[in-house]
Amino acid sequence: MTGLKLRTRKLDIRHGLIDLSHGAGGRASVQLIDEIFRTAFDNPILDQGNDQAAFDVPGGRMVMSTDGYVISPLFFPGGDIGSLAVHGTINDIAMAGARPLHLAASYIIEEGFPLSDVQRIAQSMAKAARDAGVTIVTGDTKVVERGKGDGVFITTTGVGIVPPGLDLSADRARPGDLVILSGAIGDHGVAVMSQRLNLGFETDIVSDSAALNGLVAEMVRVATGSLRVMRDPTRGGLAASLNEIAQQSKAGVIIHENRIPVKPDVAAACELLGLDPLHVANEGKLIAIVAPAAAGDLIAAMHAHPLGRHATVIGEVIADAQCFVQMTTSFGGGRIVDWIAGEQLPRIC
Amino acid sequence: MKHIDEYRDGNLARAMAATIAHEAMPDRHYQFMEFCGGHTHAMSRYGIEDLLPSNVQMVHGPGCPVCVLPIGRIDAAIALAMRPEVTLCTYADLMRVPASGGANLLKAKAAGADIRMVYSTLDALRIAEAEPDRQIVFFAIGFETTTPPTAHAITLARKRQLSNFSVFCNHVLTPPAMRAILVSPDTRAIRVDGFVGPSHVSTITGTSAYQSLAVEFAKPIVVAGFEPLDVVQAILMLVRQVNQGRCAVENQYSRLVTAQGNLIAQRATAEIFELRPSFAWRGLGELPHSALQLRDAYADLDAERRFAIDTLPAADNPACECGDVLRGLTKPAACALFGTLCSPDTPMGSCMVSPEGACAAHWSYGRFRDRARAGAGQVVR
């Protein structure tokens, strides 16, 4: 980015489409980045216009995480691929108990994709990051030929700092610990799936996509020494996260169906689609495994935060060499809660 | 949801289970077969086994459409999908059913076959309309419940003159399968005292479809819904029939099932389909008049004729015991491959694929009980 100001016509964001020149590294690429991304993300580190971001970090342990986003449809009730790409990576950082600092974002855009949608996604990312107190400090844009991408794919990478005294890891659950869930499950997956299948059922279900770092900060404040594990149950749902924790901690988990909040709309849609809410993705919920003595304070702190208002203890960790996740059903029996095999799909008869 | 919750009420379930425990004669052993995979799934998902007294036991039946489809038909579907002009539309459950030589539809798709997962026959029709240059074949499977939608799609295709649409028909019938179970000497040897009869299927066929079976084989049959309380109530009704020495067809699912069934759907089906002379079932073998094919008047919409599909008999994996599982002769956990080589991620047999398959249901929901029987580990109650 030279100081030389060329008199180029502004991007026609309303009618324009991405073409191959936007990814070719020439003037068109620079213009796309300047007029859409840099304008939206607006921060001094990005404004330096380097190929990398340089910033000072406070002392402590640093965490880093990356995730690719390929969701279809790109825009769904309660969010879009942009907000999701910001929330998702912030949450991955936050699940280590860390305070997220900065994000990098990389785009693979398909030729023919509307510039207006690029802008809409960039603005949505900017808002999501701003709301979470995080900045997007570096990025990359590539364009692929028509038919070689699905609109846009986004990869975000984040860094954050873990406060001293905190050591969260999925292998730290111990028999006797309690399992806390921050709120109702299944909203995101059902919101997206109902759009994708064009089901047309009248629902107000919106994705729960949200940045959890604020809630996590409150939790860490009251329960630093007692928090063992945090996970956000995204793809694979609550079932996958609990199984991962059980496997890595070499312990079993028992949860109780009637304590797991599921909104009536979500439950009804799952019924219609033949889905188990335990397998449906969430994007703004967390599971915390905590020593029992601290559970009361932790729940109280969570209840005081808008994203933890419905937090509740849903079960406990037990000794189990086979690392089963079991559930007492509201019907009165017992069952296993397993990983889902393959994709979750509607049943056929 | 309120109306669904009523059929999942834990307090009602416990009260009903207590009645079963009270009425079941302590010196008698009761063994019932749930015919449908839907019942198998409900029993596993809600842990109904835990509510029953130890002398009332359930064995699984053959009523899972994905499970009973023989390998030869999957092989034929893969061969069809491999043809460059064909787009095969299928329900997702079929994608991972093992075919000959370790193949399945998912692998065929990865290898370039145009296979699309659809949610209904109408999705397949829409694809046929949108892509007139492709030959769209709908992979039709299922019992009496799924036949009317296939018939509907065929009617619409005819009306819209969709010359690029056809159906690979694998629809099968419930009563012949039940009969096969009842006459099988193997199943007789394990002594089944009665049946939890088909749920959704009966909305189409009506309860009268089972009347002659109940009389001929002197077995009580209680048609039941797929909600957990439906199943528990049906078991209670069966216990009562056994105690009273009755062998009647009873209807627990009267909120949706009548004696005569859905006559409009039956007529629509009969207009388009006729009985096949014989059809090979996995587990049950060749059964005469047990499946449907398109009538001659609809031959042009029959993929088997359009593409001259040949179904060759293909052997199941010899170590897989699906055949016995489907007849209630063995429990999933007794199969040597269960949980070792065979799991829902790497199914060796069809019973491990569909969520209604007995092996998949036991793996996904019930396998913790195996070690409780072996005396280890903590079991939730």
Ligand code: SF4
């Ligand atoms: S466990 Fe697998 S191999 Fe064994 S009977 Fe069931 S499906 Fe077949």
